[in-house]
Amino acid sequence: MKVFVTGGAGFIGSHLCEALVARGHEVFAVDGFDDFLYPARDKRNTAEYLHGALPAEAFRLRDVNLDEADTLAELVRGADVVVHLAALAGVRPSIADPARYLRANVEGTTNVLEAMRRAGLSRLVFASSSSVYGVRPGDSAAFSEDDPCLEPASPYAASKRAGELLCSTYRDLYGIGTSALRFFTVYGPRQRPDMAIHKFTRAIAAGEPIAMFGDGSSRRDYTYIDDVVAGTVAAIERVEPEQLAIYNLGGDETVSLSELVAAIERATGERARTESRPPQPGDVPLTRADISRARRDLGYQPQTQLGDGLAAFWSWLSVRTEES
Numbered sequence: 654m655k656v657f658v659t660g661g662a663g664f665i666g667s668h669l670c671e672a673l674v675a676r677g678h679e680v681f682a683v684d685g686f687d688d689f690l691y692p693a694r695d696k697r698n699t700a701e702y703l704h705g706a707l708p709a710e711a712f713r714l715r716d717v718n719l720d721e722a723d724t725l726a727e728l729v730r731g732a733d734v735v736v737h738l739a740a741l742a743g744v745r746p747s748i749a750d751p752a753r754y755l756r757a758n759v760e761g762t763t764n765v766l767e768a769m770r771r772a773g774l775s776r777l778v779f780a781s782s783s784s785v786y787g788v789r790p791g792d793s794a795a796f797s798e799d800d801p802c803l804e805p806a807s808p809y810a811a812s813k814r815a816g817e818l819l820c821s822t823y824r825d826l827y828g829i830g831t832s833a834l835r836f837f838t839v840y841g842p843r844q845r846p847d848m849a850i851h852k853f854t855r856a857i858a859a860g861e862p863i864a865m866f867g868d869g870s871s872r873r874d875y876t877y878i879d880d881v882v883a884g885t886v887a888a889i890e891r892v893e894p895e896q897l898a899i900y901n902l903g904g905d906e907t908v909s910l911s912e913l914v915a916a917i918e919r920a921t922g923e924r925a926r927t928e929s930r931p932p933q934p935g936d937v938p939l940t941r942a943d944i945s946r947a948r949r950d951l952g953y954q955p956q957t958q959l960g961d962g963l964a965a966f967w968s969w970l971s972v973r974t975e976e977s
């Protein structure tokens with residue numbers, strides 16, 4: 654298939670492009686090399702790596718921003734499936750600059766959907782987020798895709814829910830079918846440097862203290878990048894026009910912040926020094942994925958245990974630190 658990917662130079666996008674090419678698909682990716690959340694230089698390095706690693710006839714990546722609506726409409730022509738990953742991610746920075754997030758994530762998603770409408774395309778895979786579930790008590794049952802998700806706890810979460818709703822509107826108006834994938838805290842090589850696992854591992858390795866927000870009891874469902882990519886590829890190969898499906902792509906367990914720090918200590922062989930900070934606005938106490946729908950429809954089954962995934966992340970980070 655010809656797959657058009659937005660956000661191809663990002664963490665998840667770059668792994669996805671590699672996996673799609675390995676499965677024989679042709680990938681045309683775009684990325685705006687955004688410099689807000691983490692350095693554009695990291696994404697340029699990733700793009701250079703991808704161009705070197707993948708055959709030119711199967712992979713192209715161009716510098717295009719989501720606000721370039723006409724360019725997007727031209728470039729998506731002929732694609733079998735569009736995968737929309739480009740966005741500003743991250744909860745806390747979205748509270749500091751909400752308008753910027755809504756421009757990139759809501760207007761940006763509208764531009765992708767409009768580009769598809771203009772090009773007559775009808776299959777989309779959209780990157781949503783576990784954050785749409787909002788604040789749930791720590792002992793809540795696993796989150797189900799059928800929950801109404803009416804109280805997102807940050808502008809980022811609201812922007813992702815808005816993206817899902819826009820996909821629903823474009824399905825009803827124009828028959829564009831969407832699989833919206835709610836990713837649950839993804840980690841692994843090339844993980845964004847603003848994310849907790851990346852920040853903690855870097856600090857622990859450097860003998861620096863880590864800032865722990867809250868009392869360490871908040872819990873997350875961590876998902877290894879290869880598992881998320883496998884679920885996303887399955888969604889790409891199965892998405893149908895006219896249908897709207899939402900899937901949780903999570904790990905298979907939840908881990909407390911204190912347990913995460915202990916697991917990073919084991920992976921790095923170093924002791925952590927922690928500094929307690931109050932919980933941050935927008936942070937949620939729990940994420941826990943019910944993955945039964947993804948298992949049934951996509952054959953999704955996370956394979957990577959946290960310890961193994963952290964070890965893989967640590968070896969990637971060690972090489973990178975030595976090189977820089």
Ligand SMILES: NC(=O)c1ccc[n+]([C@@H]2O[C@H](COP(=O)([O-])OP(=O)(O)OC[C@H]3O[C@@H](n4cnc5c(N)ncnc54)[C@H](O)[C@@H]3O)[C@@H](O)[C@H]2O)c1
Nearest residue numbers: 660663664665685686687718719738739740782836838839
């Ligand atoms: N990493 C996670 O744990 C996680 C969890 C839930 C949802 N998601 C979603 O998955 C997607 C990918 O996340 P990621 O962790 O790989 O983030 P990332 O920041 O590494 O990748 C996003 C890419 O989008 C690009 N981008 C941002 N704004 C753009 C714009 N206006 N025009 C063009 N390109 C733009 C960035 O340059 C970046 O390369 C995002 O939509 C994110 O919200 C990620």
